[in-house]
Amino acid sequence: MKKASEYRQHAEECRVLARQVPEGAQRDQLLEMAKTWDALAEDRGKSVQERTETDALKDSG
Secondary structure (H helix, E strand, O other), rough: OOOOOHHHHHHHHHHHHHHHOOOHHHHHHHHHHHHHHHHHHHHHHHHHHHHHHHHHHHHHO
């Protein structure tokens, strides 16, 4: 599974590409893709944090 930082990098790449194309459907699609990558990064970050907290509880118990 990829790291959240990798997902954020994909999002940034989409935003860079979006700035290079004229306004319209292609730009909109790239920006939507960036939003999706950002959401995946956030979800991944939460999963890692939850797993870390769960592991910490197991170790202390």
